[in-house]
Amino acid sequence: MSATLRSLKRVGDAIEFTWDDDLCVSLQPATLRRACPCAECISELTGAAILDPASVADDLTLLDMQPVGHYAYRMLFSDQHDSGIFRLEYLRKIGSTSQP
Numbered sequence: 001m002s003a004t005l006r007s008l009k010r011v012g013d014a015i016e017f018t019w020d021d022d023l024c025v026s027l028q029p030a031t032l033r034r035a036c037p038c039a040e041c042i043s044e045l046t047g048a049a050i051l052d053p054a055s056v057a058d059d060l061t062l063l064d065m066q067p068v069g070h071y072a073y074r075m076l077f078s079d080q081h082d083s084g085i086f087r088l089e090y091l092r093k094i095g096s097t098s099q100p
């Protein structure tokens with residue numbers, strides 16, 4: 001599924017993503033950090049999680065967010081981890097699966 005991000009804003013520590021179909025999802029930095037798709041956090045070979053979600057503090061914050069082309073964002077978290085490139089489709093997936 002393709003996803004177009006309409007807007008993005010910080011609400012407190014959380015990041016609020018609004019998609020072009022009006023879905024609006026607020027994600028905590030710790031949720032994003034636990035879903036980090038980089039090779040240090042998820043095995044490229046097997047797709048299995050390497051990162052222990054319990055090792056991520058709930059009060060982790062997002063220090064910076066840089067667009068990568070038009071399709072992704074690189075996130076810098078307060079644990080200094082910045083190797084995750086979050087594609088828009090992936091951000092959308094995290095958001096829709098973390099909804100109650």
Ligand SMILES: [Zn+2]
Nearest residue numbers: 036038041084
């Ligand atoms: Zn990572």
